[in-house]
Amino acid sequence: MDEEEKKLQENVDQIKVKFLRLVHRLGHSPEDLMVEQVLYRLSLAEGIRRGRQIGRAFGLENAKKKALQLEDEGKEPLDFSCNILLLGKTGVGKSATVNSIFGEQKVSTSAFDPATTSVREITGIVGGVKVRVIDTPGLRPSVMDQAANKRILESIKKHTKRCQPDIVLYVDRLDTQAWDFNDLPLLRSIAVSMGPSIWFNAIVGLTHAASAPPDGSSGNPLSYEVFVNQRSRVVQHAIRQAAGDMRLMNPVALVENHPLCRRNREGQPILPNGLSWRTQLLLLCYSSKILSEANRILKLQDPSPSKLFGFRTRSPPLPFLLSSLLQSKAHPKLATDQGIDNGDSDFDVDDLSEADKEEEEGEEDEYDRLPPFKPLRKAQIAKLTKEQRRAYYDEYDYRVKLLQKKQWKEELRRAQEMKKRQKEGQDFSSFDDMAGDYDQDGAPATIPVPLPDMVLPPTFDCDNPAYRYRFLEPTSQLLSRPVLDSHGWDHDCGYDGVSVEDNLAIAGKFPAGIAAQITKDKKEFNIHLDSSIAAKHGETGSTLAGFDIQSVGKQLAYVLRSETKLKNLRRNKTAAGVSVTFLGENVATGLKVEDELMVGKRLGLVASAGTVRAQGDAAYGANLEVRLRDKEFPIGQDLSTLGLSLMRWRVSVLIGRGTKMTTRVGLNNKRSGQITIRINSSEQLQIALMGILPVVASIYRGIFSEDSG
Ligand SMILES: Nc1nc2c(ncn2[C@@H]2O[C@H](COP(=O)(O)OP(=O)(O)OP(=O)(O)O)[C@@H](O)[C@H]2O)c(=O)[nH]1
Ligand SMILES: [Mg+2]
Incomplete structure (x- = not known):
């Protein structure tokens, strides 16, 4: 035992004596449950400080004797x-x-x-x-x-x-x-x-x-x-x-x-x-104060007595922060940039290869060649038999899809044209000019293509309030909708919040996006805000700065993040980002890299890795995701994903060696599923991984065949 340890032990002994004297004055016995608990906590704290558990029954007996003796003598005043x-x-x-x-x-x-x-x-x-x-x-x-x-x-x-x-x-x-x-x-x-x-x-x-x-x-x-x-x-x-x-x-x-x-x-x-x-x-008040005094002397990290009373201070939930950091987020884009190559475009103008063009022309004809179609009224639909109704909706969907496809291709072509002209050194300030050009050229008018006269689906005038408050004619870009909670059991109307989204261009050239969701029920108020602004570097790069608010447990976390994406090869995008999260009194910093590779037109691989650290604690994680787009992409928005994520986080700074691994296999093609495996050490991880792979493979095969079938 070195000098420092001896001093420490002396101090703890003094505190014990002091506490026992207080107990004596209150007329309680040292065998009282609360008194024993406090004494136990004191020896525990001492043990933690020294890095090992010690039971010094002998010390405690001495302290009891000493306390009684001092109280009987009544000479030494009690410093409390x-x-x-x-x-x-x-x-x-x-x-x-x-x-x-x-x-x-x-x-x-x-x-x-x-x-x-x-x-x-x-x-x-x-x-x-x-x-x-x-x-x-x-x-x-x-x-x-x-x-x-x-x-x-x-x-x-x-x-x-x-x-x-x-x-x-x-x-x-x-x-x-x-x-x-x-x-x-x-x-x-x-x-x-x-x-x-x-x-x-x-x-x-x-x-x-x-x-x-x-x-x-x-x-x-x-x-x-x-x-x-x-x-x-x-x-x-x-x-x-x-x-x-x-x-x-x-x-x-x-x-x-x-x-x-x-x-x-x-x-x-x-x-x-x-x-x-x-x-x-x-006694409760004295105990609480005694424990906090002991903590101060022992210089435990947490000076509040709460830790010793059984509650721990909040350390930020690093795995949660990490997993939200690792999520890949799209950079906001200018309306006029949607179709153009930028660092973060979802598709490639060059995708529109010659073969596509031929096909496209065929399809365009296909839409125009369709026999005339008269949408039915609600009353008419009601009269149809079940099969007729299904046939009617199928036909309807098919037409809408074709029309969307046609519009999409036209937009792509315009974007391509614009790119070409830009290369030729011509300057276009907006799409209106383009449209003008088309008109002058005598090319077919591209905008606007009116949608067929649609009959609203029956849900629009039903009793469901989710639809009752929908804007039928949006007056602004602001998209707002109710948050539905299908799992809510105590709502009569089934929704409990509102979400608002907006996309705008700041100073005319920096695209920004903001999405806020506020939910509230009887007990809880939650807010979730995502906002970001992006700046393009040339043709292929895009940098994003964002500010988010998230509810973490009952606290709000404020996240500042920045990310730069580069399209380095034709089908590869690399991104690197940092984030700073403010959660209560804690600040957590995060770092991530991400790579997205498209294999063919529909299949994409996204790999990301990152770390989040706060107060000397760190979590590491990696995500791998396989994405399969809809056959009809970008018109069909179905996306099947298969994800695998690994996370490593030290459970406790005190124990030091304990590590926890979480494996999650997420699977989603709208009929979502998830496999989660939690294990406790790295050797078992490999075993578990080997165990999951066949499962994953068979499920994925299932999806593939379903998709093609
Ligand atoms: N039976 C009973 N009456 C109580 C008790 N505690 C307070 N009262 C009575 O409740 C009334 C209000 O008590 P106060 O002590 O003035 O309450 P307070 O919290 O100080 O109120 P403010 O000064 O206005 O904040 C008094 O008439 C008290 O006698 C109790 O434990 N039992
Ligand atoms: Mg009072």
Whole structure:
């Protein structure tokens, strides 16, 4: 054991003695469950710091003896004080709790009006320990009142800057039946004003704890334990939501401030289950502070006591960030650039080979040669038999497809023409000129080709609200549509959000795209925003800068990303990109390379690899995807993909050697499927891979044959 370790051990021993003295003063036994837990955590923390687990039963016995001895002598003062910040709705009994803690009428309470109007600090000695409580004005739960709450919270914050609280006691009533999340706006306001970390060393205090339990579903009153548990879970869950961390589990203390509360022989107020709530509350506060002191001394990475109480701080979910980084994203394009070679065009003008042209002419004729077709009215369709109706729709689809094809080819030809002219040094500012040219040349008019007079499919006037709000005549480029949630079980209308997309050109030449999706149901609000702007370099390169907002768990992640794509060979595109993600207090940086190779006209291979790192933690991943386009591409948009992704992420910095591998085989041709295999070490990965390959091969063959069949 070197000097440093010895010092460390001494410090931990001192903390243990101090804690045991506090326990003694509260009249609790060292064998009390909570006391044992804290002592266990302390030795655990010490072990973690030293890199190994140590059980020093001997040390603990010594500490107990020493604590008793010091208390008996009563000479050495106890170096400990506790600052408690009270927060909560108005009228829940914060001020009454202050009075209970000190055992005397220190502040005024009122049953009918908000009694506390400003932040007040009350100090006193409780069982030989200096306790300072900060009583605060009550907050209001309604969304409307959050501005008022903000003012109160600002004044509290100002106060806490002067006097840092050790513990936050969030006070609520045990006997309110709040199953809803009515308090969420208030809890969020607290998180926003004071910082979400405020919830990480908060204790929940439930007042009116001597209330009789309500009747359960069977008609009999619930047992007291069930009653307390249910209420605790509701408050804990609301706090988890507000703090944005699902792992958070705030300890709960019960409080009964009624002056006629039953007392035990020592004069301590007790609850219906015999628990001496006041000493229990103080013990919880002291324990929490002791653990955070220990953490500071041990210089564990996380200074909050939360870690030792069983919750971990949030480290960014690197695999999630990595997989979104690895997704290949199309660069936005100018409307006039759609058909032209750029770094990120989906197709190649040169694809339109001579053979195609011949075929195309044939097809063009084909569309024009079709016999006249009269769309039916809804009433007429209703009269058709099932088979007739199917035949009618088939014919309809076939015509639409042919027409689209014709228009597409015309557009391609125009683009090709434009490219040719550009090469010849001619300057075109827009397509209108082109159209003009065509007219002058006497070439067939290319735009606009009117669509056949369409009868709207029956869904348009049905009761489904998804269609009711659709613009039939779009007045702007802005595309907005409802987000449907087919899995939603508690929606009567089946949709729960809206998504908006827009494509625009900034300064006339930088194409930009923005897509936002907002969903909201009773409990959750989610926002997803993708925005990007691209700049072309010459014919083949394109650079993109983007800003995204994503919901990660209950938190928002802000992502800045940039990517450059180069079309280096005729059928190969290479991209390299970086990303910076801001998630809470964490910043994660990512790096990726991607290569996309087209084999033939329909088959593409996309390979990408990347890494994301944050706080010394890193995740590595690679994706391989095979894409098979629709036979009718670009008119048919069916895309079959087969993906394989590998990810490697250190599970824990502490353990160091543990690695986790995730293998995912995604399969999608609209009837999507997925195989996921999770394993725990690299040797097993190879075995698993060998196991998957035949499965993958057979499924893929299945798709191939289905496609051609
Ligand atoms: N029976 C019972 N009554 C309580 C308890 N706690 C508080 N009360 C009563 O509830 C009323 C409101 O309590 P206060 O302490 O003034 O509430 P507060 O949270 O300080 O309210 P503001 O100062 O307005 O934020 C008072 O009449 C208290 O006597 C409790 O645990 N049991
Ligand atoms: Mg008060």
